Amino acid sequence: MQLNSIIEILNNKFKVAGIPPDLPFNNLLPRKYDEAGIEFKKYFTEEFLKNFHGLMIKNGEEITKIYLTVFLSEEILDKIFRNNEQDILIFSHHPMFLETNNRGFLPLKEKYFLEMKERRVSVYSLHSPLDINEEISTSKSIANKLSLKNLKVCAPWQGSFSGVYGELPKAINFEDFIKSLNVIFGIKECHFIKKHIDVFRVGIIAGGGTDIKDIKEIISLGRDTYLTGDFVNKVKNEYGEAERKKFESIKNSLNINLIECSHYATEKLVILNEITKLFKDRGFNTLFIKQDNPWG
Numbered sequence: 001m002q003l004n005s006i007i008e009i010l011n012n013k014f015k016v017a018g019i020p021p022d023l024p025f026n027n028l029l030p031r032k033y034d035e036a037g038i039e040f041k042k043y044f045t046e047e048f049l050k051n052f053h054g055l056m057i058k059n060g061e062e063i064t065k066i067y068l069t070v071f072l073s074e075e076i077l078d079k080i081f082r083n084n085e086q087d088i089l090i091f092s093h094h095p096m097f098l099e100t101n102n103r104g105f106l107p108l109k110e111k112y113f114l115e116m117k118e119r120r121v122s123v124y125s126l127h128s129p130l131d132i133n134e135e136i137s138t139s140k141s142i143a144n145k146l147s148l149k150n151l152k153v154c155a156p157w158q159g160s161f162s163g164v165y166g167e168l169p170k171a172i173n174f175e176d177f178i179k180s181l182n183v184i185f186g187i188k189e190c191h192f193i194k195k196h197i198d199v200f201r202v203g204i205i206a207g208g209g210t211d212i213k214d215i216k217e218i219i220s221l222g223r224d225t226y227l228t229g230d231f232v233n234k235v236k237n238e239y240g241e242a243e244r245k246k247f248e249s250i251k252n253s254l255n256i257n258l259i260e261c262s263h264y265a266t267e268k269l270v271i272l273n274e275i276t277k278l279f280k281d282r283g284f285n286t287l288f289i290k291q292d293n294p295w296g
Contacts (some may be wrong), residue, residue: 001063001284005124006089007055013136014129020158022052022104022128025095029091032096032107037044043113053129056095057113060120063089066286068271070264071296072123073097076289077112088121091275091286093138093267094106095125100296101227104235125168130270131207132160136278138206139164141270142227145184148202154221155205155214163205163214165221171200174257179226185265187294193251193258199225206266208233210243212250219256225255229263262294 009015023205029052033040041049048056064087069076072092080088096105116123131138139162143151148166157161173174177199181190202225204220209228218226232251233243251258272288 003055003058003061003063003089006063006066006284007124007261009053010091010124010126013278014126014133016053016126016129018052019051019053019129021050023158025052028105028138029095032105033083035109036109038107038110038113040107043117048125052095053126054124055122056125057121057123059117059122061088062087063122065089066091066273066284068092068096068240068286068288070267070271070291071097072108072125073106073291074108074112075291077108077116079289086119086121088091088119090121090123091271091279092123092125093130093271094127098263098296099235100230101234102236102296104232104237104240117243128158128162130275131162132158136162136270136274137162137164138267138270139204141274142184142206142266143203144273145269146202148204154203154217155211163203163209163218164220165201165203165223168199169199171198173197174199177225178259181259181261183210185261185268185294187261187265188275190261193231193254195255195257196224199257201225203229204228206270207263211261212246215254215256215258219254224257225259227259227261227266229260229266231258231260264291264296265294268294 001102045055047056054172068091071094098105143164153161178190201223205225205228207229210233232247233240
């Protein structure tokens with residue numbers, strides 16, 4: 001299959017050309033690679049460096065296999081390289097790995113770029129376009145799995161909305177809801193702060209949902225439960241520390257159930273379901289590569 005044909009389908013479907021430069025990667029990615037002393041511009045496509053969406057690395061014209069993942073990490077690349085294949089496309093939601101509980105977003109070591117070139121591995125990254133698409137998005141995928149009714153959008157982001165809210169088919173006991181989430185996301189535990197006995201009116205922001213403004217908006221929309229990847233920033237840096245202090249100062253006043261199921265797991269669903277179907281409907285087979293630790 002031709003790489004350009006696949007890229008055209010994805011760019012059109014997710015309206016890549018009309019979306020502003022990605023947040024946070026238009027600033028974060030260059031800074032992280034500069035700090036690591038890696039001349040990243042010689043590995044990334046000129047088009048990607050304009051807005052940080054789309055075809056990120058191009059190392060060939062023909063594609064024999066498509067891998068899907070949430071974060072472009074060294075762990076994921078090592079798993080793919082062990083298959084000893086060539087002419088590969090990796091579709092990744094994020095162009096970098098997120099070490100959620102420690103250092104934050106991390107650049108790849110230069111040896112990985114060199115091996116991708118040798119194996120003719122290309123990378124397509126779709127961050128904010130996949131978070132805000134009207135039809136296929138990270139948050140809408142969770143809402144679909146929960147069968148939310150009366151679905152509407154919230155949490156303004158990148159000229160659109162990254163969050164959704166609605167109602168479950170019927171109210172469910174909080175503990176039973178938590179058990180169902182562990183199954184849906186394939187994780188052993190959710191973290192939560194319980195404020196209500198039952199769950200019915202739910203707001204969702206997949207991935208990083210730590211913005212207090214968004215949480216307060218969801219409360220104002222009459223929701224009893226907020227479901228996200230992370231409701232408190234856990235990265236061990238100055239910004240993360242400031243965010244944690246801000247959250248701690250107001251968490252007791254937030255009259256809503258807070259549930260976090262990891263950045264990775266909450267954004268995995270759209271890749272496993274809607275993105276897999278998008279490729280399959282167009283005749284492309286894919287294979288999802290999982291991250292061993294969902295909490296990073």
